[in-house]
Amino acid sequence: MRQSQLFMPTLREVPADADVKSHQLLLRAGFIRQNAAGIYSFLPLGKKVLHKIENIVREEMNRAGSQEMMMPALQLAELWHESGRWYSYGPELMRLKDRHDRDFALGATHEEVITSIIRDEVKSYKKLPLNLYQIQTKFRDEKRPRFGLLRGREFIMKDAYSFHDKQESLDETYETMKDAYSAIFSRCGLNFRAVLADSGAIGGKDNHEFMVLSEIGEDLIAYSTESDFAANIEMAPVVLKEEASSESPLELEKVETQTAKNIDDVSVFLNVPASKIIKSLLYMADGEPVLVLVRGDHEVNEIKLKNELSASEIVMASEEDAVKWLNTKPGSIGPVSVSDVKVIADQAVPLMANAVCGANEEGYHFVNVNADRDFKIDQTADLRFVVEGDLSPDGKGTIIFAKGIEVGHVFKLGKVYSEPMKAQYLDENGKNQIMSMGCYGIGVSRTLAAVAEENNDENGLIWPLSLTPFEVHLIAVNSKNAEQSALSDELYEQLKSEGYDCLYDDRPERAGVKFTDSDLIGLPIRVMVGKKAGEGIVEVKIRKSGESYEVPVSELKSVLKREWDKLV
Amino acid sequence: MRQSQLFMPTLREVPADADVKSHQLLLRAGFIRQNAAGIYSFLPLGKKVLHKIENIVREEMNRAGSQEMMMPALQLAELWHESGRWYSYGPELMRLKDRHDRDFALGATHEEVITSIIRDEVKSYKKLPLNLYQIQTKFRDEKRPRFGLLRGREFIMKDAYSFHDKQESLDETYETMKDAYSAIFSRCGLNFRAVLADSGAIGGKDNHEFMVLSEIGEDLIAYSTESDFAANIEMAPVVLKEEASSESPLELEKVETQTAKNIDDVSVFLNVPASKIIKSLLYMADGEPVLVLVRGDHEVNEIKLKNELSASEIVMASEEDAVKWLNTKPGSIGPVSVSDVKVIADQAVPLMANAVCGANEEGYHFVNVNADRDFKIDQTADLRFVVEGDLSPDGKGTIIFAKGIEVGHVFKLGKVYSEPMKAQYLDENGKNQIMSMGCYGIGVSRTLAAVAEENNDENGLIWPLSLTPFEVHLIAVNSKNAEQSALSDELYEQLKSEGYDCLYDDRPERAGVKFTDSDLIGLPIRVMVGKKAGEGIVEVKIRKSGESYEVPVSELKSVLKREWDKLV
Incomplete structure (x- = not known):
């Protein structure tokens, strides 16, 4: 094309309100323009890149056996009532009324619509599994849209949904989608990781976010120096590398520690490393007290704790609760002689010898504390946050941290939507069963921004061959x-x-x-x-x-x- | 693809609420499903056809030098206030508020957005002309959505907008777009006409609708049996084929006609053909009386009349106005001896000899009326509706009527948006000028339905090779x-x-x-x-x-x- 005819308005100055590289450069190079906060137009160069991303997505999705369709943006409120999300989704879901005063949601995602279609059309296990996708404009009224296309209010997404009779079928599709996503982001030239993520209330371990490693990322991920292992730091398992201490147990002793309460103070006061102190925290798990022990140089990972306790809610105990259950205030808590409260310890705690812990008495700590001899442990588990230098759980390399931009997400939904919305089929025996579902999203316009964010220098953008306009x-x-x-x-x-x-x-x-x-x-x-x-x-x-x-x-x-x- | 894996839910029964073939068959063959009134999902087969139409549109638009871009669906109300359409567009424009209570329109069309972008980015004649298009979901809250995809509330449109410094440049782009549209609809296998349409308040003759000839069409078009001439029946010019009557003028005579008032009654009563009677109608044009004359077998075309009078409003005169200006009631009106009221006649009227007309006196008509001798004509023009059998205005063939489905529209907007929205540029002399604009739309999802409507038999759909899924x-x-x-x-x-x-x-x-x-x-x-x-x-x-x-x-x-x- 002749540039004299191309609509490509470039800017010499860095736009004042653009605070990340991709946003600045996409504006300056005439790829996009802002129409309102978090709402953008793609100018011809931007649209060409978008097309190339869409085509890569389409090719890989088709190759993986997913079928393209197209659902509407206007969604009847009734469907969102069925799933329960009309109220739970919050103000990010944009809503409007039509001329007949009927409530509609503006599609932020399409679980409800696709589930309503499939439950109406698919009645038999013979028609399953199904995997359907669309590439479409989505609307989410972000409170603070920012970073240009990275967090907008109107954006382009590829969303796919799969329906299954059997768990193995969902598992298989999930892996196929993961592979397709890897192919897509590789072809876009991105340095990404498939990151194990928290499934929240839905449960299950099969939930991966595809993260592009980037300094401006809003999520922290832990990944291996030598393999493709990667996890959200909340989710990264810790592989025990310590061995049991070889020290001989010394006699338990209660010492005065004056005002020293937190780990740092006690460490200085008693001149012991944090790794020799037992950090003792009282939690209330679904209303029941639980004493949680980790090493002084470790941090409790509440997601792991919650999962380990199979609790639906955990909170740090109040002062009143501490006094009620341990007869002391937080800051002096320790496990010695505790019998009425469940004790759960990180896997490193039983390996400690002659440790220090709170004495359940203000101003005192115990020294030379040893598990079993001096306190009981009801349950041992991986309860702490991973730290850099930990072993990679797959045994290859060690853990390092990086920030990431989420560009994709694969998720086993199970029956979260199909159950309330009654997406049922008849199985081989003619019995009604509820379908299992997976969902798989890619931020298409966000991917464009992520590529721009990672491919530039002081003079401008540097497009990979696969996406260049x-x-x-x-x-x-x-x-x-x-x-x-x-x-x-x-x-x-x-x-x-x-x-x-x-x-x-x-x-x-x-x-x-x-x-x-x-x-x-x-x-x-x-x-x-x-x-x-x-x-x-x-x-x-x-x-x-x-x-x-x-x-x-x-x-x-x-x-x-x-x-x-x-x-x- | 293996059909066992394809999501293609077919129906044996004709859906109850689908009243045209395309709607019935697209539902039955599993191409679409309805999600709400006028709102549809495209299932895999439908999406594949949509893709093919989009690709044809894209290829021809690119070939014609238009550049693809992508504007948002969420549009700030402020822009619609600038153009004046926030209030004038009516309830078809869907509206919503964001979480900060700002008003937005949901894109029904994008004149406002594109004009705001171009006025901000284009400041010089050197950057003009520009022609930009997008293929995008549009929202129009139709009062009565019907005919499936043909009149929906959420649909896919290709909309293009061009910006010009000179009229000739707009004219050239307009012709290029017309050609591109012909190429697009030809490739879709449609029997269509580019139909001259009324420009309404905007004026100018350059406004064509692309109509697919179809029995279910909602518009009536007049087209030539032998050429590509076609026009909305309101817009089709009449070519005078009559010659002046060779009869010698007879003596003017007033006759009693009792209660005969309308053309049919008078024709029977006096035993003369309708073509020998002058139909005389009093209109008020912007408040001024105008006596309008057409032959008794012709119908006044009020659009032609209004354009001919350069009036902004014309209405049939009330009984009071008739009495006031002609001293008689409607039904007895005629031009003889009228001097205080402007008389405008269809071009066929001066050719009549010894005609019949009302006598401005209840119960009487004149016979042997002749123009000039018995009444004045202030203005002669083409004022009537075309009828089947009229000559085609391009001299090739005669006019026949058909119904049409509008699938495209090209329109010279002129300065209708650029003037109120201040889309200005500096011309060669450094002077500020207002841009001229054109707009060019194609109903992409409607085209799919039009193709289905025209290509089927009692057993189902029959896809042309260019669009088949x-x-x-x-x-x-x-x-x-x-x-x-x-x-x-x-x-x-x-x-x-x-x-x-x-x-x-x-x-x-x-x-x-x-x-x-x-x-x-x-x-x-x-x-x-x-x-x-x-x-x-x-x-x-x-x-x-x-x-x-x-x-x-x-x-x-x-x-x-x-x-x-x-x-x-």
Whole structure:
């Protein structure tokens, strides 16, 4: 396409309210414009990238056996009442009334709609499993839209839903979707991890978020230095690497510790490392007291604790509860002699010897505390947060932390929607059963932003070949020069005929403006027709490496082929 | 794709509330499902057709130099206030508030949004013209949604907008868009006309609706038997074919006509044909009286009358006005001796000789009335509705009427939006000017329905090759028969490798069910593997012609190629 005709309004200045790179550059390079807070238009360059992402998503979803469909944005409130989400979803769900005063939701997600379709149309196990997807505009009224396309109020999502008679069938589709997602994000050139995430109230371990590693990510993930293991830090299991202490048990002793209460103070006061102190915390789990023990240098992971206790709610005990159950205030709590309260300890605690803990008496601690001899443990489990340097649970490498941008999510819903909405089928024996479901989402416009966020330098965007809006940027350095202009025109036709999607800067602008714009929009390969046009020599520049060199026109075809192959 | 895995819920019964063929068949064949009144989901087959239409639209729009972009559905109310449409658009515009209580419209159309973008980004004539389009979901809260996808509340539209500095540039783009639209609808296999339509308050003659000729159409169009001339019946010009009467003028005479008032009564009473009677009607045009004359066998076209008078409002005069200006009641009105009221006559009136007209006196008519001698005509113009048999205005053929479904619309907006919204540019002389605009819409989902409406028989849909969801329907007549099943599997692989998008009915259903479903979904070419599988013989059937014949497997490739070429 001739750039003189392209609607590509570039900006020299960094827009004031754009605070991350991708937002700044997509605005500056004329890929997007904001229409309202969190609401954007995709200009031609942005739309072309969006298309390429959508096509990759479509190809991989189709290959994985998912079928494309298209559901409406306007959703009857009745469906959301059936699932119970009309009230629980909160103000993020945009709502409106039609001219007949009927309530509608503006599609934030489509579990309700797809479930209503499938329950009406699928009555037999013979028609299962099914896996259906759509690529569609979604609406979520974020309280604080930010980071441009990364957290908007209207955005493009691919959402897929699967329906199953058997758990194994759901498991199989889940794995297929995970593989498809890996293929999609790989093809988009992203550095991502499939991260084990918390399933919340829904339960089950099969819930992965696809995270692009990024400094601006809002989620913290723990991943392995050497394998593809990755988990939300709340979810990362800790592999016990400590062995039992070889110290001989010494005599239990109660010592005065004055005002020292927290781990740091006690550590200093008694001159013992935090790792020799037992951190003792009283929780109320569904109203029952539970004494939780972890090592002083570890932090209790309440999600693990809650899952381990199979509790629906856990809260730190109040001062009143502490006094009631342990006869002391928080800050002096310890496990010694506790019998009426359940004691649950992190797996590292039984390995400690001659440890320090609170004495359930203000101003005192016990030293030389040893499990079994001095206190009971009712249950041992992995209760702490993972830390950097921990072993990777798969045995390969150690854990490091990074921030991530969530671009995809696969989730075993089970019967959370199919049960209240009565999505039933007849099984082999003619008995009514409730379907199991999975759901699988990709933030399509967010992926665009994530790619922009991870692929840029101080001069602008750097598109991977798979997503670039145009493949080759042909620049007539001085369009007013007849020789340059003629050769450029000729090369434009040649590049098109060779199958390149070519953007041809034929504008009557200064060379500096053209190069600045070219760097900004970031096409992978640039061909510049300048002063040596008369000699039949042009310059090729690779956006990513910055490498540039002169090429005789006669060799351009083979040079571009070579550079192309390097970039693929 | 294997049909056993395809989500394609077919229905045997005609759905009760579906009253046109396309709606019935798209539901029955499992292409769509209704989610709420006027709101539909596209199931996999429907989505595939939609995709093909979208791709045709995209290809032709790109070829015509339009650039694809994507604007949001959520539109700030402020923009609609600027254009004045927040109040004038009425309840069809769906509205909602966000969590901060700001008003938004749900995009029914995007003139406001695109104009706001262009006025912010384009400041110079050097950046014009621009032509931008999007393919997007639109929302219009129709009072009575009906005919399935033909008049829904949420639907898919291609809308394009062009911006210009010069009228000639707008004219050129308008013609380019008209050509692109013709290409698009031709490729969709539709029998359509580009129909001249009324521009309403906006003025200008450049407003064409693309109409598919259809009995269920809601608009009446007049088109030529021999050329591509077509116009909304309100807009079709009448070419004068009559010559002046050769009769010698007889003496003016006032006759008693008792209670005969309307044309039919007077015609019978005086035994003269309606074509010899002058129909005289008093209108008030912007408050001024105008006496309008047409031949008794013609009907006044008020749109032509209004345009001819350059009036902003015309109404038939009340009895009081008739008495006031002509001293008689409506029913006895005539032009003889009228001097204080403007007289405007259809072009056929001055050609009449010895005509009959009201005498401005109840119970009387004049006979042997002749223009000029007996009454004045201040203005002559084409004021009547076209009728079947009139000459086509382009001189080729005669006019016939048909009903049409509007699938596209091209419109020169001029400055209707750019003026109030201040979309300005600097011209060559550095002077501020207001841009001219065009807008160009295609109902994408409506086009799907129009194609279905026009391509079916009593057994189901009949897809044109360009839009068919799958190209070849391979049917294993009896999947439980090992020979048939093996040959079918083999042919499925073969057809795929030959590049056909093949639907393979591998279901363990009875042959009758398979054939019924196959007719219903209407793929163009069917290959049936039945009892002669063992002999290597299959049956080919063409959906449209119903023609079927046996083919040895070895010849299948060439037979399909031949049938394909016939269908293209």
